[in-house]
Amino acid sequence: MSLVNDTMVRFGRKLRFYYLTLLTVGTILVVWEVTAHALSFFTPFATTILPPLEHIITVSLPGFATFYGVGMPGIYGKAPSFSFAFLVLGYHSIITFFRVITGTLLGAAIGIGLGILIGWSYRFETFVGIPLLFIRTVPLLAMIPLFIVWFGGSELGVLLYIAFGSFIMLVINTMEAIRNVPPVYQKYARTLGATRGQLFRTVIIPAIVPELTGGIRVVIGLSWAIGLAAEYLATQRGLGRMMILSEQYMYTGRMIMIAFLYMIFSIGLNKVYVQGANYITRWVPRVEEIRERR
C-alpha cells in the first residue's frame, strides 16, 4: 500500500517537474518571439540583433548549406537546403565532439595518472608537482597563442589544448582527493598487512573515485568552452569555425543555432556521463533528498 503510494507520489512529482520545465522553456520562447517581432518596428536590422524563431529554423538552418566545402571535402557553397545544412553541421559537430572527448580523455588520463604518482613519491612531488603549481597560475586562455605558435591551426593543436586544460584541472583535483582520503582507511589496510603498493592500489585509488568523478564532470563541461575558444582562433574545422564564419557574415540566426547545438551536445554528454558515474560510485552513502519537497 505505502509502496504503491510512494511510487505514485514520485511519479506525480516527476510529472510536475516536466510540466514546470515545459512552462519555463515555453515562457522564454514566447518572450523571445514577441521581442523579436517588436524589434522589427524600431530597426531594419531586427533579424541581425534577435532573429525570430521561425527565421532561425526556416532561413538560418538551411543557410548552413552555403558553408558546404569549408574545411571539409566538397565544392565550396551550395544553395540553402536542409540536407546540405545537416551535412555541414553533422560534419563539424563530429569533429568538435571527437576533439572534446579525446582531448578530455587524454588530459584526464595523464592528469589523474600524474596526480597519483605525485601522491606516491616525494621525488615526483618536487620535480613535477611544484612546476605544476606555477603552470597552473597562467590563465588557460592566455595559452592559446602559445599553442598556435607550437602547433599552428592544426587538429592536434586544438586537441592538445583541450587535453592541457583537462590535465591541469584534474592533476590538482587528484592531488587534493588523495589528501582527503580518511586516515583510518590507511591504518586499517596497514594492520591487515597491506604494503605501500597495495595500499595505493586497493585503498587510495578506489577512495578518490567519487571526488574525481565530480571533477571530471566539471572538466567535461569546461572542455566544450575550451574547445570552442581554441577552434574559434585556430582551425579550419569544427563548430567553432562555423561560429566565426557566421559572425563574419553577421548571420546571428546561425550563431544562435550553433549555440543551441552546443547546448544539446553538452547536456547529452553530461547526462550519459552522470549515468556512468552514478553507477561507478553507487557505493557512496548519500542522503536521498536534501532539497525541499516539490
Place this chain on the structure above:
Amino acid sequence: MPKKVKIHIDKVSKVYQTEDGRELSVLRELSLDILEDEFVCIIGPSGCGKTTLLSIIAGLQPATSGRILVDGDIVSGPGRDRGVVFQEDAIFLWRKVIHNVEYGLQLRKVPKTERRKIVQEYLKLVGLEDFANFFPKELSGGMKKKVALATVYANDPTILLMDEPFGSLDYPTKCRLQLELLKLWKTKTKTTVFITHDVEEAIFLSDRIVVLQNGKVETVYENLLPRPRADELRVQTEFNKIKGDLRGYLE
C-alpha cells in the same frame, strides 16, 4: 601452568605535540604484560590514552619512550599479526561485505576458492551470510562492526586489538555482539585487548581488567567469573559485586 607473555609493554610514554605548540603527556611510563590467549579489557575515562596505547601496540604510531615487545620482538610498525578493530568505522565503503572480509586474504594472494571458503565461514560465524553482496552503506551500525570483526578474524592475526567496537550501539545489540565475540574467541582463541569505557562490558568479556588513569595503570583486576558466560550473568550478585569494586577505581 603459567602462560607465556604475549605482549610486553615496557615503560611506554607518549607525549603529543599539539597544534598550538603545547606538549601533552598522555602515557607516563606505562608497563603491562598481556598473556597468550588472554582476554584483557582496558577501561578508563575518556581521554585517558586508551586509543593511544592501542595504536602504539598496533605499530601505527611510535612511543615517545619505552618499548613494546610482541613474542619477544620489538614492535616497529603495523603487521598482520596484530588485527585492529577501530573505534570509528574503517571498513571499505567501495567493497561489498564479501570483498571486505576477504581483503586481508587477497593481500596475501590466497587462491580464490580457498579465500571464498574462509570468508563464508566467518560470515556465517558473525551471522552475515545473507548480506554478502551488500555494500556497507546498506548495513546497520552493528552489522558494520561485525564486518570489521569478520575481516580482522579472517586475516588470522595472533592478537586482536579492539577499540570500543560496540561503543556506539544500543544495549541489546551490544549484548548480542558481546556474546558473538565470546563465541568467536572460544572457537578461534586469540590474545585479545579490548578497550571500553563500559564497566559491565569489561566484566562480561574479560579475564583481566586493566584500569587506566592519568596515563598509568591504576589497577589490574582478576576477573574469575566462570566461562562460558551467558546473558543471565549480568544480573547475578558476583557480577554486581565486581562492578561495585571497579566503580571505586573509576570514581
